[in-house]
Amino acid sequence: xxxxxxxxxxxxxxxxxxxxxxxxxxxxxxxxxxxxxxxxxxxxxxxxxxxxxxxxxxxxxxxxxxxxxxxxxxxxxxxxxxxxxxxxxxxxxxxxxxxxxxxxxxxxxxxxxxxxxxxxxxxxxxxxxxxxxxxxxxxxxxxxxxx
Amino acid sequence: xxxxxxxxxxxxxxxxxxxxxxxxxxxxxxxxxxxxxxxxxxxxxxxxxxxxxxxxxxxxxxxxxxxxxxxxxxxxxxxxxxxxxxxxxxxxxxxxxxxxxxxxxxxxxxxxxxxxxxxxxxxxxxxxxxxxxxxxxxxxxxxxxxxxxxxxxxxxxxxxxxxxxxxxxxxxxxxxxxxxxxxxxxxxxxxxxxxxxxxxxxxxxxxxxxxxxxxxxxxxxxxxxxxxxxxxxxxxxxxxxxxxxxxxxxxxxxxxxxxxxxxxxxxxxxxxxxxxxxxxxxxxxxxxxxxxxxxxxxxxxxxxxxxxxxxxxxxxxxxxxxxxxxxxxxxxxxxxxxxxxxxxxxxxxxxxxxxxxxxxxxxxxxxxxxxxxxxxxxxxxxxxxxxxxxxxxxxxxxxxxxxxxxxxxxxxxxxxxxxxxxxxxxxxxxxxxxxxxxxxxxxxxxxxxxxxxxxxxxxxxxxxxxxxxxxxxxxxxxxxxxxxxxxxxxxxxxxxxxxxxxxxxxxxxxxxxxxxxxxxxxxxxxxxxxxxxxxxxxxxxxxxxxxxxxxxxxxxxxxxxxxxxxxxxxxxxxxxxxxxxxxxxxxxxxxxxxxxxxxxxxxxxxxxxxxxxxxxxxxxxxxxxxxxxxxxxxxxxxxxxxxxxxxx
Numbered sequence: 001x002x003x004x005x006x007x008x009x010x011x012x013x014x015x016x017x018x019x020x021x022x023x024x025x026x027x028x029x030x031x032x033x034x035x036x037x038x039x040x041x042x043x044x045x046x047x048x049x050x051x052x053x054x055x056x057x058x059x060x061x062x063x064x065x066x067x068x069x070x071x072x073x074x075x076x077x078x079x080x081x082x083x084x085x086x087x088x089x090x091x092x093x094x095x096x097x098x099x100x101x102x103x104x105x106x107x108x109x110x111x112x113x114x115x116x117x118x119x120x121x122x123x124x125x126x127x128x129x130x131x132x133x134x135x136x137x138x139x140x141x142x143x144x145x146x147x
Numbered sequence: 148x149x150x151x152x153x154x155x156x157x158x159x160x161x162x163x164x165x166x167x168x169x170x171x172x173x174x175x176x177x178x179x180x181x182x183x184x185x186x187x188x189x190x191x192x193x194x195x196x197x198x199x200x201x202x203x204x205x206x207x208x209x210x211x212x213x214x215x216x217x218x219x220x221x222x223x224x225x226x227x228x229x230x231x232x233x234x235x236x237x238x239x240x241x242x243x244x245x246x247x248x249x250x251x252x253x254x255x256x257x258x259x260x261x262x263x264x265x266x267x268x269x270x271x272x273x274x275x276x277x278x279x280x281x282x283x284x285x286x287x288x289x290x291x292x293x294x295x296x297x298x299x300x301x302x303x304x305x306x307x308x309x310x311x312x313x314x315x316x317x318x319x320x321x322x323x324x325x326x327x328x329x330x331x332x333x334x335x336x337x338x339x340x341x342x343x344x345x346x347x348x349x350x351x352x353x354x355x356x357x358x359x360x361x362x363x364x365x366x367x368x369x370x371x372x373x374x375x376x377x378x379x380x381x382x383x384x385x386x387x388x389x390x391x392x393x394x395x396x397x398x399x400x401x402x403x404x405x406x407x408x409x410x411x412x413x414x415x416x417x418x419x420x421x422x423x424x425x426x427x428x429x430x431x432x433x434x435x436x437x438x439x440x441x442x443x444x445x446x447x448x449x450x451x452x453x454x455x456x457x458x459x460x461x462x463x464x465x466x467x468x469x470x471x472x473x474x475x476x477x478x479x480x481x482x483x484x485x486x487x488x489x490x491x492x493x494x495x496x497x498x499x500x501x502x503x504x505x506x507x508x509x510x511x512x513x514x515x516x517x518x519x520x521x522x523x524x525x526x527x528x529x530x531x532x533x534x535x536x537x538x539x540x541x542x543x544x545x546x547x548x549x550x551x552x553x554x555x556x557x558x559x560x561x562x563x564x565x566x567x568x569x570x571x572x573x574x575x576x577x578x579x580x581x582x583x584x585x586x587x588x589x590x591x592x593x594x595x596x597x598x599x600x601x602x603x604x605x606x607x608x609x610x611x612x613x614x615x616x617x618x619x620x621x622x623x624x625x626x627x628x629x630x631x632x633x634x635x636x637x638x639x640x641x642x643x644x645x646x647x648x649x650x651x652x653x654x655x656x657x658x659x660x661x662x663x664x665x666x667x668x669x670x671x672x673x674x675x676x677x678x679x680x681x682x683x684x685x686x687x688x689x690x691x692x693x694x695x696x697x698x699x700x701x702x703x704x705x706x707x708x709x710x711x712x713x714x715x716x717x718x719x720x721x722x723x724x725x726x727x728x729x730x731x732x733x734x735x736x737x738x739x740x741x742x743x744x745x746x747x748x749x750x751x752x753x754x755x756x757x758x759x760x761x762x763x764x765x766x767x768x769x770x771x772x773x774x775x776x777x778x779x780x781x782x783x784x785x786x787x788x789x790x791x792x793x794x795x
Contacts, residue, residue, distance in 0.1 A: 006491055011503060018507045021540045022514060029536040033529035050531060064672040064751060064760055086670050087750030087760040090722075091730045 031101065037078040043104040051080060051110055052099040060094050062087070073098065073110075084112040149212055153203045153294030160196035160247075161284035163189040164277045171274035183270055187258050190277055193284070194251035201248050204235055204293060213304050216297035217241060223306040223727070225698025229317065234307045236320045239441055239456070240293035245320065246437075247283040249328040254280060257332060261353075268350060271339035272332075279331055282463050290456040306698060306727045315375030323368030323395060327433045329361025330398060334430035334471075337423050341474050346419060346481050354426065355409050356787070362402045363783040369395055370776035381733040381748045383668065383764045385772060388537040390445045393516045394436030397509050401429040404505035407555070411498050414560060416485035420475070421502070423482070427471045432509075434464045444520060490562035497555040504548050511540045546598060549656060552649050553606035556642075557613055575608030599660040603653045610646050636785065644786025651779025658771030665767035670750065672760040682765040684745055685709045689717075691756035700724040701734075704749045704759050708738065720749040720761065743767045 033050045053073035060071045069084040071094075082100055092098055092115060100112035167189030174182035206212070208231045213219040221234040221241070236245045254276045261269050287293060333354040340350040372392065373385035386392060405425040411418050439445060442457025475482075488495055515532050522530050557571040583601035591597060614632075617639075621631035636643045671679045673688035680686075689705040702722045709715035718738065722731040737746040743765050750760035 003488065003490075007488060007496070007499075010491065011499075014500075014503055015507070018511070018540070018544065021543065022511055025511075025536045025539040026518065026532060029532050029539065031531050031533065033531065050529075062751065064753070064758055067670060067672060067760070087672075087762075090733055093730065096729075 033099075035075040035078075036073055036080040037075055039080055039104065039110070040078045045106050046103050048101065048103050049110075050099055050101050050116075051082070051112075052097065053080070055092070055094050055096055055098050057094045060088075070109075073100065081109040082112050083109050084115060086115075089115050149203050149207045150215055150294045150296040153200055153215075154288075154292065156196045156199045156203070157284060157287045157292070157294065160193045160200070160251075161281055161288055163193040163196065164281035164284055167193065168274045168277035168281055171270045171277065175270035175274070183273075186270070186273055186277070187262065190251075190254050190258055190273065193277070193280060194255050197244070197248045197251045197284075200244055200287075200293070201235070204241065204244060205232065208232065208234055211304070213302075214296055214298075214300045215293075216295040217293050219297050219301055219304040221304070221307050223304040223698065226304075226307055227312070227697060230307050230312045233311070233317050233320075236324075237307050237311050237316075240287070240291045240295075242320065242324070242441075243283060243286055243291050244293050246324055246328060247280060247287060249324055250276070250280050250283060250331060253328055253332055257335070265349070265353070267343055267345060268336065268339040271342050272335045275335035275338045276331060279335075286456065286459055290459050306725065309699065309723060309725045309728060309732050310379060313375060313379050315371055315379065319368055319371040319375055321368075322364050322371055326361050326363075326365025326368050327395075327398070327436070329357065329364055330402065330430050330433050332357040333361070333426050337426040338471060338474065341423065341471075341478050344478065344481060346423075346478065348413070351409060351412060351422075355406070355413075358402055358405055358409075358426075358429075359783060359787050362399070362406060363780060363787060365395065365399050365402070366776070366783065367780055369399060370773070370780075373776075374773060377769065378735060378737065381735045383666070383746055383748070383762075383766055385662075385769065388512075388515070388534045390516050391440050393512045394439045397512050398429045398432040398436065400505050400509040400512070401425055401432060404502045404509075405429060407498050407505075408502050411495055415495060417488075417495070419482040419484065420479065423475055424472075425502075427468070427475065428509075431464060431468050431471075434460060434467060438464060439516070492558070492563045492568070494555060494558045494560045494563075497551055497558055501548065501551045501555060504544050504551070508541055508544045508548075511544070512537065515540075542595070545656075546602060549599070549602040549606060549653075552652070553602070553609045556646070556649075557609050571609065571612065575605045575612060578608040579603075579605030593664040596660045596664045599656055603657055606649065606653055610649060614643075614646070637788075640785050640788045644782045644784075644788075647782025647785060648779050649782075651775045651777070651782055654771050654775030654778055656775075658768045658775060661768030661771065662766055666764065666769075668762065668764040670760065670762045672751075672758055674758045675756065679763070681763045682743075683710050684763075684765060685711075686747070686761070686763055687715075688759055688761065691752055691759060696723075698725065702731075702749075702752065704747075704752065704761065706747055706761065708745055708747075718745070718747045720747040722749055722752075739770055741770055744769055 031048050031050050033052060036051065036053050039049060039051055051073060053075045056072040056074045056079060060069075062069050064087075067085050067087065069086060069088055070082065072079045072081055074080075082102075084100070084102075099116040100110065101114040101116065102110055102112035105111050167186040170182045170186035170189065174180065174186065204215075204217070207215045207218045208222055211218070211222070211224060217238070217240050218234075221237045222231050226234065234241070236242045254273070257269075257272060257276060261272065265272070336350050336354045336357070340346050369392075372395070376387070377383070377385040402425075405422060408418050408425065409422055412422050438457060438460035442460060444457055488499075490496070515536050518532060519530050522528050553575060554572070559567045579601040582604040583597045586597060586600055591600075614635075617635055618628065618631045621635060622628065626634060667682050669679075669681055673679060673686075675688055675690050678685050678687040685708070687707045687709075689707055692703050692705070694701050694703065701724070703719050704721065706718045706720070707715045708718055716738065718736040720736040721734040723734055724731050733748050733750075735746060735748050737744050744767075746764040746766055748762040748764075750762055752759035
């Protein structure tokens with residue numbers, strides 16, 4: 001083989017290897033984004049999804065001792081029960097949007113390994129966004145300071 | 148008053164930049180010096196006006212002038228002094244002002260440095276730089292005006308995004324943007340060289356220097372970004388393959404490729420076409436990165452259609468790429484290689500491989516970032532490819548690059564003989580294998596760590612061997628060890644600056660491998676006074692306290708950490724409640740160490756302080772990233788110094 005041929009062949013082999021890596025990487029790690037209705041239309045157990053919806057009011061249960069977090073995600077048409085191990089993240093609350101990553105289980109709930117709470121970028125009028133109960137919280141804690 | 152003044156200054160700066168770009172071209176075409184001087188004065192004027200914009204904006208921030216919408220959105224009366232300054236670049240409009248300002252400064256430096264030295268290239272360089280500046284000033288005029296007036300004037304502003312109220316955000320955007328805008332200079336010189344048809348050597352020297360400078364700032368920006376992510380975001384990591392990170396990482400990769408392949412051009416007069424393509428690509432990626440991060444397209448392709456700024460950037464990017472690549476195509480004849488590749492086992496081919504892998508990594512990052520957007524736009528299916536994809540593809544590529552890092556600097560040009568290979572590589576290869584075997588014997592089973600370790604020791608061995616030989620040679624001429632080493636670093640600052648950068652990357656590679664393999668974490672709810680254990684650390688929850696800071700309330704958890712060796716110390720992770728935000732924001736606390744960091748994030752807690760949920764992490768070897776980064780930037784700084792061997 002000529003010198004040039006050797007270089008071209010070597011280069012092509014490497015490019016093909018990387019192309020294969022990319023192809024297999026995408027097929028292994030692609031995660032579909034679904035709504036509760038889409039998930040419930042065809043739930044495939046143990047396939048990884050990202051499920052997005054609204055955390056339904058009154059559905060949030062949090063057991064600090066066992067780290068069990070459960071809630072219902074809804075898109076208005078269908079709702080999916082979700083369970084997660086771990087404290088609710090900062091941006092997570094009832095009545096707000098959330099995206100969870102995980103899979104559907106045979107027992108009829110969505111097991112989330114990751115909660116991606118959405119940060120809202122909307123403009124808030126100054127100082128009227130204080131969280132409900134925040135003042136009381138600060139008050140109750142102030143009486144109990146450790147430093 | 149300030150909105151009108153600011154808007155006026157923006158429009159005037161735009162007109163000046165545009166006129167300067169046109170005048171510089173006209174002077175190059177007609178040879179009339181007066182036109183060129185007019186273009187220069189326009190460049191100085193544009194710089195002065197953009198500086199005035201910055202000054203006006205700062206003044207508005209410091210005096211709480213909420214008639215400027217940008218000020219009202221990004222600050223409030225409680226915002227501490229420093230963050231009122233950094234709020235300047237805390238959001239889209241202000242960051243474009245910062246970008247324009249830096250670009251106008253680079254333009255000014257080009258005027259001062261090259262107006263006499265490069266009479267042929269200079270008018271075109273000036274024109275390209277002013278043209279790009281004009282684009283950013285146009286963005287400031289139409290789709291993202293920073294001086295938009297807000298009526299009625301509110302009593303107080305909304306406040307800076309709390310996540311940006313951190314010292315990392317003082318330096319990170321500045322370094323990153325100095326890097327991004329810095330790539331305009333090499334791009335302008337490349338365009339000028341192509342237009343004039345002087346694709347010889349001098350533009351390459353200038354371009355290489357400016358690329359190192361921009362590369363230096365970009366690396367610094369990436370590192371500070373990683374540090375910010377680690378100590379502010381509270382997820383315990385430093386790199387998430389987030390589109391915003393990828394946007395800055397892609398030009399870093401192509402610029403790194405250029406800095407290596409340019410040596411082949413200097414030495415062997417080859418790869419001219421390739422090097423020009425890399426310069427164009429790097430500059431294009433900085434524009435693409437800004438498009439990606441600033442158009443809102445990341446959230447969803449649908450948010451892209453809401454604002455016009457994305458369209459501006461996309462159109463500009465298309466113009467830049469079409470224009471520069473067709474210019475390149477028209478000059479192909481002049482860019483023929485003068486040398487040929489002699490052998491597969493040579494420094495040239497090592498550098499070619501290095502470039503192939505760097506561009507492959509760039510493509511991977513590009514693909515992983517853009518693929519979800521394409522899927523949504525074309526098929527209407529929302530998908531995501533996360534960190535697993537990027538890691539799977541890039542880890543082998545980066546390991547290959549590490550290996551080449553050891554081979555490249557020592558292998559012979561043209562054709563390496565068996566003797567050359569044995570002399571330079573036998574000992575380092577043995578050292579690498581011995582190190583991996585020793586670690587294996589010590590019980591390290593992680594294949595990735597072992598491979599990384601073997602490669603790191605191999606590369607470090609080649610650098611040590613080379614340095615040792617060079618110092619020994621100088622010792623023969625009478626210097627002592629210290630003077631010989633010092634003299635070598637200064638006299639061959641480019642070569643040894645490069646080596647020091649390589650050493651920094653080795654340290655970073657160890658940090659990445661170690662932190663990925665050995666970090667552990669757990670989440671637990673503790674009653675007041677209760678302890679838990681993780682990786683030899685005992686962590687006890689001592690209670691909660693509340694405090695009122697200047698612009699937010701804060702709930703702080705007190706935790707005593709003991710690890711059996713020394714007496715305990717306290718860590719205070721907290722949650723901050725900003726009135727303008729809907730949710731609290733976690734503030735992590737940590738104790739950094741060379742081997743491991745202990746890292747605490749306060750989760751949920753009982754309002755009476757009786758129990759709290761905490762995430763504990765023992766992150767191993769993360770500090771090596773910051774150390775490696777420091778070494779890397781020192782090496783880059785050494786390489787930028789004027790070459791001592793030649794008169795500057």
